[in-house]
Amino acid sequence: MNYRHAFHAGNHCDVLKHAALCLILERLKAKDKPFAVLDTHAGRGLYELVSEAALKTAEHKGGVARVLADSAPPASLAPYIEAVARANPFGGLRWYPGSPMIVIEALRPGDSAKFCELNPEERAALETAVGSDGQVKIFDRDGYQAVRAFLPPIERRGLVLIDPPFEKPGEYLRLAEALAEGLKRWATGIFMIWRPVKDAPGWLGFLRAAEGISDTLNVELNIRGPVEGKLTGSGLYIVNPPFGLSASLTAALPWLAERLAIGPGAGWLLQERERAVVIREASGKA
Ligand SMILES: C[S@@+](CC[C@H](N)C(=O)[O-])C[C@H]1O[C@@H](n2cnc3c(N)ncnc32)[C@H](O)[C@@H]1O
Known part of the structure; x- marks a missing residue:
């Protein structure tokens, strides 16, 4: 297990994932009922x-730093920008x-x-950063x-x-199995999977395995066209997306694609499916 997220923190992938995470948490907080979060790879x-x-990599300079440098980001990025400011x-x-x-900051009493986290160093750092109590367990x-x-x-x-971290082969297979298991146990839970835009056959295999899932949102943000050996885009696959998430992401994605673009082929995609049928698809180039 060599992956260390510190080399990538705040890059374009984190921007997409954490912006969506903040929007989901906002929706969960909108109701007066307690919610739970399971973060499987923390x-x-x-x-x-x-x-x-x-x-060493300064990847955040092409990600979160570009978002913060703009004086007029879309309103749907406000929860993300506030999380970074906090x-x-x-x-x-x-x-x-x-x-x-980001999750802990959103918790209310009762949530x-x-x-x-399997890496001992990362887990120790997590314990130092957030601590464990009745509400939060590591x-x-x-x-x-x-x-x-x-x-x-x-x-x-x-x-x-x-x-x-997608550092071992077969990650898409494990993801498909975990999602099927998770939905069997908790059909109404929101599941958000992050993925790098690479290994197209693996991704298609995952989509085939997930074909029967009824309510999904498939999102992609590419900061340029594919380049061998470079991570130029990432995606989110969200099951049971909360109401309003699709609209909020649609409002943010064109801006993000333009703001974070580093070359030709930058763009975004959003695909909403109900009962395996595409009900809305939107995409654009930066
Ligand atoms: C992409 S990073 C997580 C980033 C984090 N979710 C965030 O958004 O800030 C993936 C993490 O998963 C850990 N990891 C790898 N395999 C794991 C497994 N099977 N179970 C739990 N953690 C794992 C790695 O050590 C690494 O810290």
């Missing part, structure tokens, strides 16, 4: 953008909040969150196994975020 929770690892109480952009930090546990062990949550509403 990472260290908080990233210092001036650390050696972050400075991690930097003295202003600037020294810290970048990972998914656990709960579970985080799984596990040294395989995230895919957690989908079987922890669902459904007693709150019966909430989100499962599955954000694997």
